[in-house]
Amino acid sequence: MTAAASATGGHALPVAPARMRVRQAVALGALALLLGLSACARSDAGALDSAPAPAPAEPAVAVATADPPQSAPAPVEAPAPVPPLQAAAEAVLRQDDPDFDDYYSQFAFGDLDRDGRDDVAVEYGIGADGATRHVTNTVRILLMRDAGLELQRDDPDLFRYCAAVRGIDRGRLRVDSLEACMIPFPRTIAHYEYEWTAQGLRQSAERSNEEQIQAQLGELAEALRSGRSGDAAAFLRPGPAAADASAAAADPLFDEAARRAGFIAAVQALSGQTFRQLGANERMAVRGEYKLHLNLKPEGELAELGDGDTVNDAVATLEWPQGDGVGYSVRFLLIQGRLYLLDHSGFDSESE
Numbered sequence: 001m002t003a004a005a006s007a008t009g010g011h012a013l014p015v016a017p018a019r020m021r022v023r024q025a026v027a028l029g030a031l032a033l034l035l036g037l038s039a040c041a042r043s044d045a046g047a048l049d050s051a052p053a054p055a056p057a058e059p060a061v062a063v064a065t066a067d068p069p070q071s072a073p074a075p076v077e078a079p080a081p082v083p084p085l086q087a088a089a090e091a092v093l094r095q096d097d098p099d100f101d102d103y104y105s106q107f108a109f110g111d112l113d114r115d116g117r118d119d120v121a122v123e124y125g126i127g128a129d130g131a132t133r134h135v136t137n138t139v140r141i142l143l144m145r146d147a148g149l150e151l152q153r154d155d156p157d158l159f160r161y162c163a164a165v166r167g168i169d170r171g172r173l174r175v176d177s178l179e180a181c182m183i184p185f186p187r188t189i190a191h192y193e194y195e196w197t198a199q200g201l202r203q204s205a206e207r208s209n210e211e212q213i214q215a216q217l218g219e220l221a222e223a224l225r226s227g228r229s230g231d232a233a234a235f236l237r238p239g240p241a242a243a244d245a246s247a248a249a250a251d252p253l254f255d256e257a258a259r260r261a262g263f264i265a266a267v268q269a270l271s272g273q274t275f276r277q278l279g280a281n282e283r284m285a286v287r288g289e290y291k292l293h294l295n296l297k298p299e300g301e302l303a304e305l306g307d308g309d310t311v312n313d314a315v316a317t318l319e320w321p322q323g324d325g326v327g328y329s330v331r332f333l334l335i336q337g338r339l340y341l342l343d344h345s346g347f348d349s350e351s352e
Contacts, residue, residue: 085109085149089120089142092149100124103134110168113196117144121173123165125181136181139163141173141201158194158201162186166337171195172204176337187297188313191337209296209334210275210283213316216332216339217292221267224260236341239333251341253330262328266290266320289327289349293317310335315342325350 082090086107093100103125112119120142125134139159142149162181166174177190191212193205207215216235223231233250241247254260269290275283281297295315314334322328327349331342 083109085118085120088149089122092142092151093122093140096151103127106165108165108167108173112141112168112171112173113143114171115144119143119168120149121165121168123163134181137163139165139175143196152200155201158203161190164188164336173201174337185311187311188337209314210294212337213294213314213332213334213339214271214292216334217267217316217318218271220339221264224254225264235332235339238342239335239340240338251344253341253344258322259328262320262322263318263330266292266318270318289319289321291317291319293319319347321349322346 086109089107090101090105100122101124105122105124108121108123109118111117112121121139122142123137123139125137127134138154140154141152143152144150159175161177162179164176164178166176168174173194175192175194176188177192178186179189180186188209191205191207191209192203194201195204196202220232220235223229223235232254234247236250236253237248239248254263269287270285270292273285273287273292275285275292275294278284281295283294283296285292293316295317296313298312298315312333312335316332316334316339317329318332319327319329325348327347328344329347330344332339333342
């Protein structure tokens with residue numbers, strides 16, 4: 001039983017009109033709230049229904065791209081054609097020794113027997129069967145005859161050293177002796193010349209590096225004295241030209257008459273002079289104001305040539321008085337038995 005019923009003996013009393021109005025107002029407010037929420041919901045749904053649908057995504061289109069340009073393969077250089085005289089020499093040698101060029105071979109051409117026709121000297125390596133490196137080498141001679149090249153009889157006493165054929169000049173075969181055949185960049189220790197005689201090939205000269213330098217200076221002085229500019233030019237270049245390249249231009253060092261005369265006088269004065277030893281690898285020859293200094297083991301001894309590196313066996317410095325207190329100095333490199341111009345300059349001879 002509620003508290004109101006208890007107070008009136010258990011009978012319910014009628015609700016006052018004011019309270020009835022309050023309850024009606026509350027009920028109407030709730031109904032209005034519910035109607036408002038329903039309208040909002042319908043409005044939102046309508047907005048969702050009326051909003052335009054998003055456009056469907058366009059399918060991805062593959063764009064063709066060009067492949068990156070491919071570099072063309074480097075052209076393979078064709079081997080240099082073999083000179084006909086060399087090809088003929090190879091054919092004759094292969095009949096005698098089919099594997100003569102297993103390790104390497106090097107050819108020189110020129111008129112050795114002075115009959116007006118070019119002959120051939122060939123140097124090639126010799127090694128044990130199955131070896132990958134030669135241990136020594138040999139030199140063989142082929143002379144041109146009416147029927148073609150003819151291989152000459154070998155003389156085992158001629159080349160008892162590691163031989164390096166340098167060329168055939170004016171009827172002389174030039175061959176250098178190397179310190180060893182099996183090491184890279186071997187130094188030259190002696191220089192030989194051979195001539196063809198009725199008895200065959202015979203040694204005509206043997207020189208040390210010091211003597212070779214003096215002989216080369218003598219050849220240059222003689223070429224200048226006799227006006228053989230082509231022969232003189234060979235000494236006035238920076239080094240031997242590669243087999244596939246033209247020779248560098250000669251230095252105009254001796255175009256000046258006074259300088260040319262001073263050089264010839266210096267070479268003549270020092271010809272045959274004995275060298276004093278200044279150190280393990282230095283020599284000096286002096287006669288008056290003329291001086292020839294040799295460095296037989298120069299620093300930076302490798303010279304880069306067209307065919308690869310080779311060894312500078314010596315630096316030779318020749319000095320002479322030019323007059324009026326001025327001297328002149330010329331330096332040469334000894335490469336493969338030949339002198340090549342390194343540099344030249346004047347100096348104050350009175351301060352020497």
